[in-house]
Amino acid sequence: MGASDSDEIAGELYLVPPARFVAARDELVRKARAAGNPELARELHSLRRPKQSAWLVNLLTRHERASMERLFALGRDLRRAQTRLDATQLRRLSAQRQQMIADLLDSARRQALAQVAASAEQVLVTAAVHDDIPGDWDARRIEITMRDDDSGRTSQVRS
Numbered sequence: 436m437g438a439s440d441s442d443e444i445a446g447e448l449y450l451v452p453p454a455r456f457v458a459a460r461d462e463l464v465r466k467a468r469a470a471g472n473p474e475l476a477r478e479l480h481s482l483r484r485p486k487q488s489a490w491l492v493n494l495l496t497r498h499e500r501a502s503m504e505r506l507f508a509l510g511r512d513l514r515r516a517q518t519r520l521d522a523t524q525l526r527r528l529s530a531q532r533q534q535m536i537a538d539l540l541d542s543a544r545r546q547a548l549a550q551v552a553a554s555a556e557q558v559l560v561t562a563a564v565h566d567d568i569p570g571d572w573d574a575r576r577i578e579i580t581m582r583d584d585d586s587g588r589t590s591q592v593r594s
Contacts, residue, residue: 491543
């Protein structure tokens with residue numbers, strides 16, 4: 436298996452709910468070892484369980500890519516308005532950002548529920564995760580995280 440195979444496997448793995456991530460990863464590691472591919476097993480074993488907010492970003496990046504790209508563009512517009520000290524534009528764009536994040540959060544909840552619908556497990560976007568989102572979902576940090584990792588997945592939104 437080449438790098439693209441391990442990237443594809445990792446991409447699918449990062450869509451697994453965080454509560455099941457380690458078990459799913461370890462099963463893939465066992466299968467890679469059994470297939471005589473210790474390099475793939477090492478690569479997979481190095482993958483870390485995503486925080487719930489990062490998992491939601493992964494789901495949205497996979498299923499709502501255009502919306503995520505719009506969030507990134509809005510972040511760039513906000514930075515330009517901040518550089519220009521354009522208060523009117525900052526207020527307008529900040530309101531758009533809040534609405535966009537609320538819409539993405541609703542979509543993330545739907546994606547999360549769809550992801551686990553086949554199991555008895557229930558995934559809740561708790562108040563604590565919801566409180567993390569304004570910070571974790573800063574468009575610039577998400578964009579940098581995704582740009583730095585061309586895979587389009589993350590285990591943690593970078594600070």
